[in-house]
Amino acid sequence: MTEAYDSKEKLIVQMGEIGEVMHLAKSGRLIVKLNAAGATGIRPGEVLIDSAGRRVGRISELIGPVNAPYASVIPMTDRTARLTGAKVFAGGRPQQQTKTRPSSHGHKQHDKERRRGRRN
Secondary structure, X not given: OEEEEEOOOOEEEEXXXXXXXXXXXXXXXXXXXXXXXXXXXXXXXXXXXOOXXXXXXXXXXXXXXXXXXXXEEEEOOOOOHHHOOOEXXXXXXXXXXXXXXXXXXXXXXXXXXXXXXXXX
């Protein structure tokens, strides 16, 4: 277990290492070799962080054999060349943004006109 300081939440988060960045693919994604802990508990959509607590990327998909999987990671930084060989940790799932409903102003007037048979 490693501790990382989360500056947004101002607390120390304990996390377990899940793998190591192997290389940068031609597609621009990072390829991460998952260890035993990462192979069992990680899912697509989860955010990976480095030992300093900085976001590395979000897991796009799991690839390779089930007993020794790899993760294809969409980078969240432009400094991907420095990440080769770096240990990565589970950083959790990003918060889902709630969709707001569009305003219904003006719909009542339009509905009344449509019922009367008038259209502008």
